[in-house]
Amino acid sequence: MNIFKKGEWLDIQVPERWNALSLEYILKNVWQVPKKILHDWKMTNGIKLNGNHVHLQTLLTTNDRLQLHVFKPEPLDIEPTWMPLDILFEDDHVLVLNKPAGIDVHPTDSHQSHTLANAVAFHFQCEGITRKVRHIHRLDRDTSGAILFAKHSLAGAILDRLLAERKIKRTYIALVHGKLKKKKGTINAPIGRDRHHPTKRRVSKTGQPAITHYEVLQYDQNQNVSLVRLQLDTGRTHQIRVHLSYLGHPLVGDVLYGGDPSLPRQALHAISLSFPHPFTEEQIECTAPPTDSVFDLIKKT
Numbered sequence: 423m424n425i426f427k428k429g430e431w432l433d434i435q436v437p438e439r440w441n442a443l444s445l446e447y448i449l450k451n452v453w454q455v456p457k458k459i460l461h462d463w464k465m466t467n468g469i470k471l472n473g474n475h476v477h478l479q480t481l482l483t484t485n486d487r488l489q490l491h492v493f494k495p496e497p498l499d500i501e502p503t504w505m506p507l508d509i510l511f512e513d514d515h516v517l518v519l520n521k522p523a524g525i526d527v528h529p530t531d532s533h534q535s536h537t538l539a540n541a542v543a544f545h546f547q548c549e550g551i552t553r554k555v556r557h558i559h560r561l562d563r564d565t566s567g568a569i570l571f572a573k574h575s576l577a578g579a580i581l582d583r584l585l586a587e588r589k590i591k592r593t594y595i596a597l598v599h600g601k602l603k604k605k606k607g608t609i610n611a612p613i614g615r616d617r618h619h620p621t622k623r624r625v626s627k628t629g630q631p632a633i634t635h636y637e638v639l640q641y642d643q644n645q646n647v648s649l650v651r652l653q654l655d656t657g658r659t660h661q662i663r664v665h666l667s668y669l670g671h672p673l674v675g676d677v678l679y680g681g682d683p684s685l686p687r688q689a690l691h692a693i694s695l696s697f698p699h700p701f702t703e704e705q706i707e708c709t710a711p712p713t714d715s716v717f718d719l720i721k722k723t
Contacts, residue, residue, distance in 0.1 A: 425701050427514045430493040431470075432576075434701075436486040445471065445488070446478035456579045463491060492576045495552040498543060500529055505541035510568060510708040515577040515700060517542065520710040523566040523687050527557055542571055558585055559592070559657055567594070567692025568710040572700075580700035585657070590697040594652040594662060597689035597717065598671040599681060601641050602648055609634045609665040613658040622678060623660045625668045632658045634665045647674055649717075651693075662690060675716070689716050 424435035440448055449455045449469075463469045468491030471480060482488070493514075508520035521527070521538055528539040539555045546553060556578040558570040570590065572578035584590050614629025616622040623629075633655035640649040648671065652662055660679070666672055667679035675685030695708045 423702055427493060428489075430491060430495075432490045432492045432701075434488040434490070436482045436484055436488055438484045440482050441484045442481055444478065445469070445476065445480050445482060448482065448488075449478070453576075453580060454583060455576065459575055459579060466491065468494075490576070492574045493553075496554050496575075498552065499554050500537075500540055500543050501535045502544035502547045503535045503537075503540035504544050505536070505538075507541055507545055508710075508713065510695075510710055511706055515573055516581070516706070517545075517571040517573060518695060518706070518708045519569055519571070520713065521561055521566055521569045521692075522713055523564050523716070526563050527560050527569065528555075538569070546573075558582060558590070561692060562660065562663075562688075562690075564687035565690045565692065566710075566712065566714065566716075568592070568695035568708050569692065570695060570697065577700050581697070584697060584700070588655060591695070592654055592657075592692060593694040594654075595639070595691050595693045595712075595717070596650050596652060596662060596666065597647050597674040597685075598650055598666050599674060600646055600648065600671045601643075602636075602638050602650070602669070602671055604638075606637045607635075609636065609669060611665060611668055613661060613664050623658070623664050625664060630656075630658055632656045632661050632665065634662060636666075663688060685716055687716065691717065 423437050426433040449460060467475050470489040472487050510520055511518040526537040529537050539557060542555045553574055556572040558572060558581045561567065561569050570581065572581050610633050611625045612627065612629035613623050613632040614626035616624045635653045637651045638648050639651050654661060663673055663676055663679045672680035673688040673690055674681050675683065676688035677683050681688065691712050693710060697706055699706055
């Protein structure tokens, strides 16, 4: 699909597969545009076809030009703060970063300014973008690796849906204590809050469904640690940390869930991220190499 950014407008060349479909069908069924965004476009004449304002029942013709007002300015909701960013992929719609350990993804109160979201706001500002920062998923403060942001509300809505549909694939690596009995496996155990600790989670029958797939890549007999690759079907808070601890193999450095303090943080890194582009449908594949020495422990064996 041919798409272009023209000022504040997204310009789409109607593909042959949309021929004779209504504009309403494309927006509501193909892209599943949220009602709030659609209402805003209706109220502000934010939809055009070949440069003209049209009714949603208008039928499309191959090579028509559909224009949507998706790049309009928004009030900033956080303070821009400079920080070097490791950009893995960026276009007009999405931004993928390799997050360092030791910083939060977004502010937890109005006074916090040195988070990844603040740095993204500064990056947007440098690009002349005045829009909100939208993270599609989260990583713990001390977890590093690939993380996805949307650069406007429509991209954010589509990516949120793709995440819910499990079409955004996140792969992690972790160092865990001990040797796992099975080289490959799936941990299917619901996760809920630990009522004895304000931030801790635990496996609980009354918790939310949580599924983690794992594969052992390497085992170091001298240090009795395993390098494990993991993929998530769900995205519960602390999911990998809780599940590996539940299995009896907590992450090295994860003292909250039973790991020893031999490392300055839990040894967990989002090594790759793949997702279908929200507009072109091209499969985007991003690899995020670890940027600190945490995983040197296994490399030295």
